[in-house]
Amino acid sequence: MIPQYKALLAFLIITAAATATFLWVTRNTANKERLNPEAVSKLRSRFAITCALLLIAALALTLPHLPYPRGSEIPDKVVFVAAKQFAFGLSEAPIASDAQWEAASQGPAVRIPANRLVEFRVTSLDVNHGFGVYSPGGTLLAQTQAMPGYVNRLRLRLQNPGRYPVLCLELCGMEHHSMRGIFEVFATGKE
């Protein structure tokens, strides 16, 4: 299951539980009764502690999966990405001039071997952009911001061959929705 669906499922389960609790309470509001404050307070403490423990557990489960790798592995390839209103230039060589950015954004797609660790070095030549890598089927796989003045390093290992679109995930002007880039993952034959 893709991570998006896992997150959606977790959200739906917790939401269903919360909504059920609300419905149950709102259906039990009619008969006026004096509640024992101590019992309420005890229940509230238990509820608070349970919530805190769940949050700590969720932190412990998710924090090891930060998308910023420690990086003991050496990537097999580096791809330079320069974002500019309104296209991504992807190239195997650094992009340091207007002409290079144009050539990179209009030229043939960069080719990346499947199952190999690739490092994208992402920056912007004007405003903030979002470097969002989509699968050929249209699922968002990973992203990093393209921020002027910084080079962000996103490392990915893509298994399936195909043409991977890159969409801009930060509002960058009137043609934001049509800003894109592309790279191609090819089978290496060894795997």
Add this chain to the structure above:
Amino acid sequence: MTFPRIAACLAAGAAALWGQSPAGSLNQPPNEDLYLYHSVPDILVRPAGKPAMPLSELWRERPLLITMVFTRCAGVCYPFLRSLRTATESAGKPPSGYGILVLSFDSRDTASDMKAAAAGIGARADEGWIFATAAEESVRRLAEATGFWFRWDGERRQFDHPAVLLAVKHGRLVRLFTGGRIPAESLGAILRDLAGGFVPSYPLADKTSFRCFQYNAATGSYSLDWGAVLLVLPGAAAFLAALLTFRPWRRKCARAPFQAA
């Protein structure tokens, strides 16, 4: 900011951070970006006073730094080697996890020339320094794979060449440093990369004001910069405003009791 200015910043930034200039003309030092993570050819080298061995033997156990020199050099070779020697002193001596190969690209250099060069800069084999020669064809292969070049200048009777330091791990080029001398911080950053340290982002060196953080590549740590002070300012101003409004130093009985209108 115009595009050319940004592009210049980009290029200069990459140069400043990675310690080299981008390749432009034939006489430029190699551009690290073009050779990153490429495989280094496993050539045969002859360490002075030892039998020949493939490079892979040297990088199998630990990462390897490679620099290419010629012993009759009247230019950059010896100052560069001496700066490397000094940088290793402060960054940790070679046996602590890496070796340094000083390889001659001059076919006239002999084992004794290399030994003399080692003695000249005070580099010792037990500290991980290896001074070696190799066949001309092997040197060419290594040079081509890493962007290094050398040309004979008949007039000066010297080789024209850049000074480079290749950082190799498991046979792959992890960093490529160029420059007349290598500062200890640059070597520190290279060694951190070789040890597997990874920083997910690096700033481009330009005249940016109020950065939030400064990244130290040699130690891999961040320190707060003036921008971080600006970030704290709103919170501080809010608490100051609260203090000035409530004036807790005043006696509480001075407060007006509330009366409904």
Add this chain to the structure above:
Amino acid sequence: MSSPTSASSAATPRLRRNTMLWALLAMALFLVSTLLGLFLRLFQGNSFPAVEPVWFYSALTLHALIMVGAWFLGSMAGVHYLLSRYVRPSSAISELAMGGSVVGVVLISISTLLGKFGVGWYFLFPLPLYPNGAWSPWATIVFFAGLAILAVFWLAWVLDLLRAIARRYSLSMALGWHILRGAKEPEVPPLVLITTVSLVVVTAALVAAALVLALFVLHGSGRANVDALLMKNLTFLFGHIIVNITLYLGVAILYELLPAFAGRPWKTSWLVAFAWNAVLLLVLFAYLHHLYMDFAQPRWVQVVGQTASYFLSLPAAAVSVFGSLALIYRSGFRWTMASRLLVCGVLGWVIGGIAAVVDATVAVNSVFHNTLWVPAHFHTYYLMGVVLMVLAFFDHLSRELTGSDTDVPAAGWILSLLLLGGYGFLAMFYYGGATSVPRRFATYPEETLQGVIQARVAAAFVVLLLAALVIYLSRMAARCLRAFALCRNAS
């Protein structure tokens, strides 16, 4: 049993009149902004192929700013009114804030609608300086002028409410520190505690906004090359807090209103005091979850962001939501339109909060950041949360001031239609987020064409929502106008 607002004998006719005006203003802005929202979803559903996308982005900018502004002001007005039970805030400052807000909204409307200034509510640096032919420099200047006016007048109102509280309470009392030390007296109403916390934090947000504007000027005039990362931090410090605190002001209203419907008191207990003091600290760091995909932030900052965002939900869930449910459980709860809206508002807050915690997880944010999941969660706790809470207050007050005690006919149906339209519209956002549809796209590329269908379905639900709102708000507006006239005659 006391009416939630009847203890407001302290409220002067001027305050009542002002509050009714604020209610009318907030509702009018709300309707306009909802219409803009409908336009946005229709645009994404390819209903306007002949209209240039630049209109989408300027409408998007206006929609968000009006919506946030309307309900920040609406909740401030509610809190201002209810605070008058305990302290005396200045009506003049509130009127000044209203004038400033109207001018600010007009300027922002001119900038976006006439100037096509379409950079999103967050005007992320340095986009306003890179129009690329879409807008003229004057639009940027008018926009920033509008924002500056809003910041100044809102800050004045915020500081005046703090001043009013400070006249009666010391800072440690207002923050309930004596209760934390174990004392029972003097009593501090939760409204005062939550409002104090919120106002202090809002001050920080408005100072951050002022800093952003100042740095923009510094950069735009060529005097400095400002760091984009700093600007983004400051922008979200301001933006996140304003939205977050609007919600908390709504909760402050909830703490004050709900007890009257339940017939039980809701006092500042040790846990309540502790929870809101924790909020005071945590809320300043929660904004960091907007910058998870900025790899330039050090790893420890991202960990602080996730931890703060997670634990910010604890005071809310464990104290306020539990407290609300415990308050109404077997209380002989009086169900009116207002009290229903309040309870529905709490549920919307909870659901939006759950979605927010999911998205505040760095590992999840990697595939949710700037997809439709983000508007999904904040529309939930905004539209189905704080908006309902503040509407509940306006509903109740307007009823009280006009003496119309009974609910309008078919109130239950109207509420059902409102919830159906609202949650149906939200469901499409959640589904869009889970299917990788990006947010803030005028039209969708071929990879995410599912977004087009989702937008059309969402637009249909918005029509239902709008129908419910028009029926409900028009009656309420008539009541507010009546109340306004009565108050004017009384004064």
